[in-house]
Each structure stands twice: as C-alpha cells, then as structure tokens.
Amino acid sequence: MTSGRTTQQRATLKDVAKAVGVHVSTVSRALDPKTRHLLTEDVVKRVTKAAADLDYQPNSIAYSLRTNRSRTVGVLVPDITNQIFPPIVRGIEDALAREGNVAIIVNTDSDPAKDAQMINVLRARGVDGLILASAQRHAPEIIKAAREGIPIVTVNRAVDDPAISSIVNDEGKGIELAVEHVVALGHRRIAHIAGPETISTGLKRRDAYFHVAEALELEDWKKLLIYSNGFNEAEGRRCADALFDLGLPFTAIVCANDRLAIGALEAIEARGLSCPDDISLTGFNDMPFVERLKPALTTVRIQTYEAGHRAAEIFLEQIAKPVSERVAEHVVLPVELIIRGSTGPAKG
Incomplete structure (x- = not known):
C-alpha cells in the first residue's frame, strides 16, 4: 500500500496534517516556535514526529511570500579570524535559532566602504534585518536602512545615532x-x-x-x-x-x-x-x-557570547513589533579585570 506520493515528491503541511488527523493550521502552529505554546504538548509531539517521519521540510519561499519574512538575518563582522568575534557570532546564532532564524555572516575587513556594500547586498537578498559587529561611529548606510524600517542592532560597537539599538561592554x-x-x-x-x-x-x-x-x-x-x-x-x-x-x-x-x-x-x-x-x-x-x-x-x-546572544534577543524583540512601536534599546555589559603576569611593580 502506497501513500500516493512518489519518493520525488516533497511532503507538505497537508501530508503531515493527514498523518496526525488534525487541521493544516494546527500543524503550522505546532511547527512554529512562536505559536506551538498555543497547543497541548501531546499535539506538538505528534505533529513533530509525523513531520520527521515524512521528512517534511518547510517551504521557505512560500513562507516568505506569506509573511514577508525570510527568517534570515545579516550578521556583519570586521574579521571572523579575530578571536573575539566567533563567540559573539555563536551567541547570535543560538538566540536566532530558537525562533527558526539563521544568520548570514559576512566579513567587512574593517572597511567602511565594504561595510556599506555588504549592507546593501544583504538587503537585496531579503534578510529580515541586520546585527552589526563591524559598525563605524558614522555610518550613513546603517542610518538609512534603519529609517527605512530595517531592524538593526549593533554589538560590541555602537553608532553615534541613539536611534540604533546597541549592546556594548563597559x-x-x-x-x-x-x-x-x-x-x-x-x-x-x-x-x-x-x-x-x-x-x-x-x-x-x-x-x-x-x-x-x-x-x-x-x-x-x-x-x-x-x-x-x-x-x-x-x-x-x-x-x-x-x-x-x-x-x-x-x-x-x-x-x-x-x-x-x-x-x-x-x-x-x-x-x-x-x-x-x-x-x-x-x-x-x-x-x-x-x-x-x-x-x-x-x-x-x-562578555562576548553574552553580547551576541543579547543582541539577537533585542533584534527579535524589535522585529516582532510594528516599525512605529520600536524603541531603541542600549545595553552595557559589565567587565572584569583579569590580572596575570604582564603587570608588576614599577622599578624604583
């Protein structure tokens, strides 16, 4: 007995709904981290198991057309080989993943012109917004994007415009x-x-x-x-x-x-x-x-990981609101002096 689908066909929400015996909208809610709390734990488990069994993969194009969201976030860093940035990026990715978002990471080589170029490239690719670890204090492209309704958070650095959310260290x-x-x-x-x-x-x-x-x-x-x-x-x-x-x-x-x-x-x-x-x-x-x-x-x-994680949380808070209701948030994380062998008493 076959299910009526060839092995080449992609499982749909309807297939998952049929396997569980629920409505398509229930499946949609169960698979969305933002709405699954509206359902019972048993329903969520049954839906997620059926989705896994059927190898269901969300159609990102259909989702984007339906919601005007791509679930992608542009993350700009000045140099990923600089060892302070990988923990920041990891914190960003972990926070974004909780709501099904992924980061598109680009290097700008600390070049303001490349920074502006990459912002425009990422916007053209339809990212939902930007988290910037590469921001210069004076950044016209960042200000322009923010004024056009693009959610933006800077991390480890800040721009001079207080309308742009930031998370920095003390x-x-x-x-x-x-x-x-x-x-x-x-x-x-x-x-x-x-x-x-x-x-x-x-x-x-x-x-x-x-x-x-x-x-x-x-x-x-x-x-x-x-x-x-x-x-x-x-x-x-x-x-x-x-x-x-x-x-x-x-x-x-x-x-x-x-x-x-x-x-x-x-x-x-x-x-x-x-x-x-x-x-x-x-x-x-x-x-x-x-x-x-x-x-x-x-x-x-x-606090590198914490800075990235909090920046992504602020970003998600921003994107969940209409543009008119977004208020910039500025967070300053505490720092700690670590005393090692490179300091000692002054001579004499």
Whole structure:
C-alpha cells in the first residue's frame, strides 16, 4: 500500500496534517516556535514526529511570500579570524535559532566602504534585518536602512545615532580598572595605545583614559598617547615603537585591546626590555589564548557570547513589533579585570 506520493515528491503541511488527523493550521502552529505554546504538548509531539517521519521540510519561499519574512538575518563582522568575534557570532546564532532564524555572516575587513556594500547586498537578498559587529561611529548606510524600517542592532560597537539599538561592554570601567591596577603597582608614567576614533570602542576607551589619567594626575599622560589605525598586532608594534621614540620615560602601557598589546609586547622585547620587569602591559577583551603568552597578559574580560546572544534577543524583540512601536534599546555589559603576569611593580 502506497501513500500516493512518489519518493520525488516533497511532503507538505497537508501530508503531515493527514498523518496526525488534525487541521493544516494546527500543524503550522505546532511547527512554529512562536505559536506551538498555543497547543497541548501531546499535539506538538505528534505533529513533530509525523513531520520527521515524512521528512517534511518547510517551504521557505512560500513562507516568505506569506509573511514577508525570510527568517534570515545579516550578521556583519570586521574579521571572523579575530578571536573575539566567533563567540559573539555563536551567541547570535543560538538566540536566532530558537525562533527558526539563521544568520548570514559576512566579513567587512574593517572597511567602511565594504561595510556599506555588504549592507546593501544583504538587503537585496531579503534578510529580515541586520546585527552589526563591524559598525563605524558614522555610518550613513546603517542610518538609512534603519529609517527605512530595517531592524538593526549593533554589538560590541555602537553608532553615534541613539536611534540604533546597541549592546556594548563597559569600555570606561575597563580602562579605569586597568589604569588603577598599574597605579596600585606604583606606576605613574603610564602610556596609552588608543584604538581608532572612528570606532566607538576606540573613542570610549580613549576618553576613559583621559578621564582617569587626569583624575589621578599621572605624569606626562597627554604626551604618552599614541593612536593606532586599527586594532591589530602590526599597529600595536608601530605605536609602541613610536612611544619609545618619543624619548619620554614610561613604565607601563595600557592598550585599547589585546591585539595591540601583543604587538606592543613584540616591540618591548625587540628593544631588549622585559615585561613586566621594565614595562608593565595591559590589554582589553581577554581573547582566547592570551593567558598563554609569555608573560600571560593582564587584560579586561568582556562578555562576548553574552553580547551576541543579547543582541539577537533585542533584534527579535524589535522585529516582532510594528516599525512605529520600536524603541531603541542600549545595553552595557559589565567587565572584569583579569590580572596575570604582564603587570608588576614599577622599578624604583
């Protein structure tokens, strides 16, 4: 006895409904994470079992036509090989999956032009919205998309427009903890390698250094400041070399992120100096494996997975509402200083 369908035919909602003995609308509700709570647990189990037995696969094209939703979300990252971003992406994916959404992940190489291009490409492909870990502070394409009703949340960074939801880490507190830590070790001449001012993390961490250095009356702090052109090791090496070339004494370097600190460590060692005996060093982010450096890096730990997960939750909250009812939400996650071997008492 055959079911009337050839093996080439795709199972439909009607087939599942017939197998269970319920209406098609019941099957639809049972298979939708947003509506299955309206049914009894027994009905949901019977429907999901029948769907699995029949190898039923939802027709995404039909769903898109019916709901004007694709259940896809564009996720932009500046560089997926940067080790802080995979946990962020995983947090995003886990939260999105709970409601049947998938992420389309693209790299922008920290290039504002590519960022704008990829936003337009993803919009053309019909994504339901965007979660951006690559955002620059000034981002016309992001503002334009948001004003046209596209749900957008930035993660780990923020744009200057408060109408765009964001989830960031407490940049100011992190720099304050790092500076106060090395001051407690007796350091008074503390240099800072700042991130690019075009990115919110670079600006906020630099501003925090200004504030705490002035409050603690650190020596020559305005002169012992170098701006990087990017959050990477090569820029950390260049900036540390520039600090040494100033000819001003300093005994500690507070870096705006871990990759800058790794580059600075290379410069310290290249000059025959020792960390932390001659120069103490701190980073920011607590990337995987920085505890394996020699010496292990003292740094500020941020919540990467949690940031991604919360960003996706905010996104889902936004997309569930009409455009007129969406209100931007801004979340600041707490940070923690992780003290390791790269910081020690100041000489003398």
